[in-house]
Amino acid sequence: GKEFPEADFKLLSESENLSEKLHANFFPNFVNNNGYLNDVIALNFRGDATIRPNQIYALSLPFPLIDKKTGRGILEVVESHLFTPYGLRSLSPDSPDFRHSYKGNQFERDTAYHQGTVWPFLLADYFQACLYVYGNTKEVGKKLKTSLEVLRLHFYESDCINGVSEIFDGLKPKEGRGAIHQAWSVSALIQLQLMSIETK
Numbered sequence: 001g002k003e004f005p006e007a008d009f010k011l012l013s014e015s016e017n018l019s020e021k022l023h024a025n026f027f028p029n030f031v032n033n034n035g036y037l038n039d040v041i042a043l044n045f046r047g048d049a050t051i052r053p054n055q056i057y058a059l060s061l062p063f064p065l066i067d068k069k070t071g072r073g074i075l076e077v078v079e080s081h082l083f084t085p086y087g088l089r090s091l092s093p094d095s096p097d098f099r100h101s102y103k104g105n106q107f108e109r110d111t112a113y114h115q116g117t118v119w120p121f122l123l124a125d126y127f128q129a130c131l132y133v134y135g136n137t138k139e140v141g142k143k144l145k146t147s148l149e150v151l152r153l154h155f156y157e158s159d160c161i162n163g164v165s166e167i168f169d170g171l172k173p174k175e176g177r178g179a180i181h182q183a184w185s186v187s188a189l190i191q192l193q194l195m196s197i198e199t200k
Helices: 006-030 053-060 068-081 106-112 122-134 138-157 183-198
Strands: 040-042 045-048 087-089
Touching: 006 053, 053 068, 053 087, 053 122, 068 122, 087 122, 122 138, 122 183, 138 183
Parallel strands: none
Antiparallel strands: 040 045
16 A cells, blocks of 8 residues: 555564564574673674573563563672672673773773673663563562662762762772763663563
């Protein structure tokens, strides 16, 4: 019809085929033998099993790529290695490349930026993943509200008043680091506030 020209149907068909291929290939290529997701895969490369927070997106999107049973294992790894009430670490403390703090000269800070620093904006996707895998339970609600209170206190009393810092130290997150008023960190606080209204 006039509303849907033939070209649109072709694009729809191609998109559906690509979606099916993605679902068929994602699990065998990304889920490693340890039960969590590889951070990177490439041709002729088994995959980088470094524990990083990117895997949370496979569970937090409106169209999850992973079933809930596998998702539980992924969340257990994320919770034991990456979760803090301030955000998710960018790298597991067990990694030899982990940097426990974001300090020093420009080079030292730049090389620590994605090597363990805690990112508040990832909390929104983390809790979305929790709701998908565990459901709206009291445990999820309690954990969410703890993070919400920590970030609220930071928002009202720390660094830049009425702001949330870009990052925090990886080992002992408390002092804000990076930009003192980061939009995506404030966005996470707002998202957690909205989620808390609907959680138990």
